[in-house]
Amino acid sequence: MSFTRQLLAIVAVAFAMSSARADDHPSWWKPPISEKAGPKRAVDGVNGKLEGFGGGSDWLGFARLNNASAGGAGSIAAPVGDRFGFQIDTLAAAHRGFFVAAGAGHAFWRDPSVGLLGTYGSIGNDKRLDDTRFRLGAEGAYYYGPFSLASVAGYEESSGHFFTPLGYGPGVLAYQWQPRRGRFFDMVDISVYPTYNVKISVGHRYVGGRHAAALSGEALVWNLGSSAITGFVESRVGEDDYKAVWGGIRIYLGESDKTLISRHREDDAPNWLKDDMFASQNSVRTGATPVFFPAP
Numbered sequence: 001m002s003f004t005r006q007l008l009a010i011v012a013v014a015f016a017m018s019s020a021r022a023d024d025h026p027s028w029w030k031p032p033i034s035e036k037a038g039p040k041r042a043v044d045g046v047n048g049k050l051e052g053f054g055g056g057s058d059w060l061g062f063a064r065l066n067n068a069s070a071g072g073a074g075s076i077a078a079p080v081g082d083r084f085g086f087q088i089d090t091l092a093a094a095h096r097g098f099f100v101a102a103g104a105g106h107a108f109w110r111d112p113s114v115g116l117l118g119t120y121g122s123i124g125n126d127k128r129l130d131d132t133r134f135r136l137g138a139e140g141a142y143y144y145g146p147f148s149l150a151s152v153a154g155y156e157e158s159s160g161h162f163f164t165p166l167g168y169g170p171g172v173l174a175y176q177w178q179p180r181r182g183r184f185f186d187m188v189d190i191s192v193y194p195t196y197n198v199k200i201s202v203g204h205r206y207v208g209g210r211h212a213a214a215l216s217g218e219a220l221v222w223n224l225g226s227s228a229i230t231g232f233v234e235s236r237v238g239e240d241d242y243k244a245v246w247g248g249i250r251i252y253l254g255e256s257d258k259t260l261i262s263r264h265r266e267d268d269a270p271n272w273l274k275d276d277m278f279a280s281q282n283s284v285r286t287g288a289t290p291v292f293f294p295a296p
Helices: 003-018 259-267 274-283
Strands: 047-057 069-078 082-096 098-111 113-124 129-145 146-158 162-169 173-179 182-195 200-205 210-222 227-238 242-253 285-290
Touching: 003 182, 047 227, 047 274, 069 274, 082 113, 082 274, 098 274, 113 146, 113 274, 113 285, 182 274, 200 259, 200 274, 210 242, 210 259, 227 259, 242 274
Parallel strands: none
Antiparallel strands: 047 069, 047 242, 069 082, 082 098, 098 113, 113 129, 129 146, 146 182, 162 173, 173 285, 182 200, 200 210, 210 227, 227 242
16 A cells, blocks of 8 residues: 555545544443533643653564663643644763654644544654654544544655665675664554553554554552642563563642643643654664675
8 A cells, every 4th residue: 555545545544534423432331520511621731741761672682781762851831722732852961872763743622522633744864873853744642531543644754865885704794784764653552541540551653664563551650639640651572572661650740639630631632752762773774785805
């Protein structure tokens, strides 16, 4: 399937989900008080979140020190009228001993009892590979009782381009290279809330031309009224023996007391930027070519 068809299919699915009935939820599900009937704005006032995380990743041998990752991320969201909102995300991290920075913007329509539909754009830089990556896509979400589907998909392009010899073998030259090219990307999470303050997610990532499964969990640790503190853990398991795991704390800064599920649906949208730590390395390819040496 071509990139254009993939993107159109995702937009069509997101539009269909956003057209669902506002009271669509399982009969056994009792929404938290802040989710009960009544019109709500796309974003419940100006709010934000901050997080710090640390962990490790590797393609060949897990938990080597040079594969450690640590950093922080933040988001701020605000309403635009009653039905629309926007959000700005940032990321600053040390990954495998080098600095990674990224930023993103969301502009969206949302009904907190139905879902979200909007546009997404981001830019990230990996100092290790001197790679700047741009993304532009469509973002969607659908809420059904304790279940949520969140996704962003579209086009990404890398400015990095290099060719590095790795060494000579018997009659061959091994090398590592990164093509300068654009491609389709997607990030998708399916989540369930066993309680109003616990979230478990499973998803898929296709960034930098490689696939990975995404697993995560988040739980409320301390409710401070309009703000809250949660703990979270995330992992990736993907192609070429790639794996990663990290954990941290997240601080929500809102305007009213609410449960975790309500913060996710009424306040800020997901911050997708942590996968920028891996996108540049994902696009690196290795190969080998025959080498002929002249006879003495």
